[in-house]
Amino acid sequence: MKRWLRIMMFFSFMLAGCEEEEQTHVEEVKKIKPPDYIQEPGDVVDMHGDITNLEKFYSFVEHVEQRKKDEIRIVSYTTEGAPMLHNPIFDGEKIHSTYDSTRDGYGSGSIEETSCAGIAEVNTGGRTDYILEDCSNPGGKDLTILVVVEK
Template structure:
């Protein structure tokens, strides 16, 4: 076992028909900048990415990672970089089943490692690599992963992996439909990763209202293992959750538009603007 006796893991394969709120203890004052992992639901991963970038640029930076146990207790990992060394403080004193101690370590660097199926964050502490957080997006490891996305003006564009359907709106009154449409495995992994980074397992406050005409709207249903999640929002939603979903939508559409079948379709011929 390394210096940190836990690995902050995103256990998405455990996700079933659970849409209930995750228990969050009241005795920990959650901060907006905390990177939080709660039983497979992650928030603010961009804060950790920013910390990694600051270390690479030799800029002072701090970040806190909060990992919640199954019982709902927080385990804290504070990282502080002074331009030379990363000071790491591991604190499990709030974990009722932990050993109740604070450990401190000095580390030389931090790295983000991405593959086609996994992203991990590792500290280099005296030549020893310590994984402090990782998340997987290998769809082959899931019992089921399907989604139905409707997007664009009047949501006329569609991708439906359940019925293997692809619809492109040419914006001149015509649409083009493809049956037996399928993504490759790596494409599905990229889409799953985009959803994970948007923390789509968490409850979200989104709005479909928009004072702009015409405007783009989005409707997304995801089936993962035994669970189902559904979201609707518009391009006018500038809330934190709306911006998360916007980035996710953009990443998914990029995968769609780079698909060879999609690229073979006729180009958009009109405009709603």
């Protein structure tokens, strides 16, 4: 009887260990794979230079100039088709920027946050670059958030 009890306890511990290991593995996979991106009607989408909802972006830039609170989501796609999400939020004083590249299997796969003083428009040879300037990110480098090419 004691032998039977020991065998049952041994298998119980084995099963409990497997369940815990499986649960840990599931949690690790959830951390690695971000949720699928679902496009929303208000998203400014840059599909390799073809930009939809550009008027929403221009409205955001205007609101920043007028010191009005606003926020948008800019989605640009990599060559492989991975969405890169950029969420600039203007609080009336600063732009708080979150750049999410976790869906890009070939990039850094990180989420970067910074605060910036404003947006600059740089016009060069048929295109306009919109750049977040005076940012708090390491190195203080400016960040290009959208490039509009004249057609």
